[in-house]
Amino acid sequence: MPETHQEKETRNKRMIVAITGASGVCYGVKALELLNKAGIETHLVMSKAAERTLHEESDISPADVKAMAHTLYPTKDIGAAIASGSFLTEGMIVAPCSVKTMGEIATGITSSLVSRAADVVLKERRRLVLMVRETPLHTGHLRTMTKLSEMGAIIAPPVPAFYSKPKSLEEMVTFTTARVLDLFDIHMDINRWS
Template sequence: MAETRSRKIIVAITGASGACYGVRALELLSRAGVETHLVISKAGDRTIQEETGMTSKDIKALATVVYPAQDIGAAIASGSFITHGMLVAPCSVKTMGEIATGITSSLVSRAADVILKERRRLVLMVRETPFHTGHLRTMTKLSEMGAIIAPPVPAFYAKPENLEEMVTHTVGRVLDLFEIDTPDLNRWQG
């Protein structure tokens, strides 16, 4: 895998269920020596509290740099801020729609829009089910624009013994998309 020491990755946590994916991504990226730039949407903040038993302060402590969700003047809102990409984990349907239309109302969607226009890696862990045709069309549009749609679907060949192992494997596979190797990942051996 590619060298990770000098990498910068934007991580966004939005209001869809699955805040644990964003938290685990921050933990694994930190272990890999990757500089993380975190933004949490207002709904993401609520989801963190509802699902993880952690506070936003706890989550923010895992990141290298943290930005307020409404700070559209933040460094990550500019293409001149060099990153290796952005992970939205989880990605709400609302956020996905804003990114697809280019009508950005927050730093999360603005940063994602910048990532797309700069032709950098954008990975969206879309967390909604079932998908209706509008969701699927939006995903197709984003894929055509260069985004990678990676819903958090567990891989049972890894034989996870608990929820933490399942989340770690899923996030590890997503980090593979950024060429970041995580030793915690139980890879298929054939």
């Protein structure tokens, strides 16, 4: 069967997905699911704290999440492909993004592969989207977000949209994650504003 236009367009596209320990690991899992559906090659790094949060918030095992990715990297592997600017990607989604990770990225002090890969994405002027999952926010958080925005990152807290009239939490998570993928020109079939 010949390739469709979308298959040709997405072939060889790579996306880095990082899942950190903030509440909301469902967003990272959904990102992997939707990217796979779109035919995008996924490169996953998942922190130990994310594995703990996954256990607390979900019935999915870390092994099941890791199996969803095309390539998996340990958080301490600073020599991984995604730690190099010569490894071409469309960019990176950190879903959810903890305040700790956000702070590391903002300062350039990269103590893990998550923050190192994000630093590389920024220096290469690729798209970096941080689904920062914290509330309420103090002035330090807001200043860090401003700094990251000035550096080129997109701050996209997972705020639900109710105009899509979600009937379940699953629909809400899918809609929010699909809207983040829009930022990479990866468009999923969702109930959009008409």
